[in-house]
Amino acid sequence: MPMNPNYNIIIQPSYHNLNMKTSPQAENAEPQPQAVVNEQVLLAPTSTQAQNDVKEESSDSEDFQDDDGDPVELTRAKVLSIKERAKYELRRVMLQKEGVAPTRKKRARTVKKALRVGRIVVVGHVKYKPFETRKVKEEMVSWMSNTRRLFKDYAIHNIQKNLGLHLPIEQQGAEVHHKKMLVLTLLESLDFLHKFKYDDSGTLVCYAFEADWFVDMIVDVIYLNGLHQHLNAENFDAVFGLAGAAAFNALSCFKKGVYENIDASTEQFCDPYSRIVAMMQLIQRDNAKKERLMWLCNLIIARGREILGLPYTAGAIILRISHGYKVKKNDDPFVELADRTVSQVSHGRLGNFMVDILPFLAKVPAWFPGAGFKRIAREST
Numbered sequence: 001m002p003m004n005p006n007y008n009i010i011i012q013p014s015y016h017n018l019n020m021k022t023s024p025q026a027e028n029a030e031p032q033p034q035a036v037v038n039e040q041v042l043l044a045p046t047s048t049q050a051q052n053d054v055k056e057e058s059s060d061s062e063d064f065q066d067d068d069g070d071p072v073e074l075t076r077a078k079v080l081s082i083k084e085r086a087k088y089e090l091r092r093v094m095l096q097k098e099g100v101a102p103t104r105k106k107r108a109r110t111v112k113k114a115l116r117v118g119r120i121v122v123v124g125h126v127k128y129k130p131f132e133t134r135k136v137k138e139e140m141v142s143w144m145s146n147t148r149r150l151f152k153d154y155a156i157h158n159i160q161k162n163l164g165l166h167l168p169i170e171q172q173g174a175e176v177h178h179k180k181m182l183v184l185t186l187l188e189s190l191d192f193l194h195k196f197k198y199d200d201s202g203t204l205v206c207y208a209f210e211a212d213w214f215v216d217m218i219v220d221v222i223y224l225n226g227l228h229q230h231l232n233a234e235n236f237d238a239v240f241g242l243a244g245a246a247a248f249n250a251l252s253c254f255k256k257g258v259y260e261n262i263d264a265s266t267e268q269f270c271d272p273y274s275r276i277v278a279m280m281q282l283i284q285r286d287n288a289k290k291e292r293l294m295w296l297c298n299l300i301i302a303r304g305r306e307i308l309g310l311p312y313t314a315g316a317i318i319l320r321i322s323h324g325y326k327v328k329k330n331d332d333p334f335v336e337l338a339d340r341t342v343s344q345v346s347h348g349r350l351g352n353f354m355v356d357i358l359p360f361l362a363k364v365p366a367w368f369p370g371a372g373f374k375r376i377a378r379e380s381t
Helices: 076-096 104-123 134-162 169-186 212-223 237-255 266-283 287-307 314-323 333-347 359-363 372-380
Strands: 011-013 033-035 195-198 204-207
Touching: 076 104, 076 134, 076 237, 104 134, 134 212, 134 237, 134 266, 169 237, 212 237, 212 287, 237 266, 266 287
Parallel strands: none
Antiparallel strands: 011 033, 195 204
């Protein structure tokens, strides 16, 4: 977004170094001066997702197996179950910890861990005949690619629709040139992932990762494809990294004139994913910016739960902020109490009742028409 020279831009050290090309290992580097995100403290997210039922193994060493007896040959049904549980584990790791494994060795290690977790869940710690063939491992790697492709497909649709890449029908002949020039501008930084607004003082404020189309894309890809069950509501770094990398990758392909069969390989995702995750890690160092990010995560969760028809109320948010209480069920009595309080406070605003205009109504009985405020007051005590 071009900056108007007539407006002031707040400049101070910030995580918002949009032209940063670095890896997560560079997170300790001194951030560069950039436009500062509004530091207003808003609402934090609530952990509503089910926790993973198996803890990730802390070591790659083989689990204990009894030396007595012959190894068990796993049936085809058990192998299928192990692979399904391993796929669940891979999704969890990609959405909670590391969306893109940067090296072949690290991908192999992630797959090995996932298969091990799946095996322990299905058959336990038993001596078994190895089933982890090359074909099985390739299937797991393909499953990881499938997750990236989900983000890629939504990214292609959203950026073409929302970043001005399409021209009206009467200008279709110029669209290829238009896309190429616009994409060159967009790829100069990661600004297309952020929202820019002028505040009342005329200062340009950047809201990191809050571009409307980007938030819409994350909500859709996560909640319309069942990925929400793998989320950690306290940390969306990998989710933002995957979504941003998918958008950047799509734009890079558009730059080359490729609009179909766009690749979703690790190599294509790795660099933009690392840049975005590094930015997220810098955000975590500033409490105010971290709270803003947590509010954004909370917004995504609330909108996603709304799509699924699940409640996520103001009461749940208030309890999370004021007391650190995490709601674990839909009919939580504390949430009901908080919701009722919010409703009563909203009803009690000045001008909501005739008594605010006609004070003598304060003396009429509760059954009198227009005296509903007395019932609400009684219920609030």
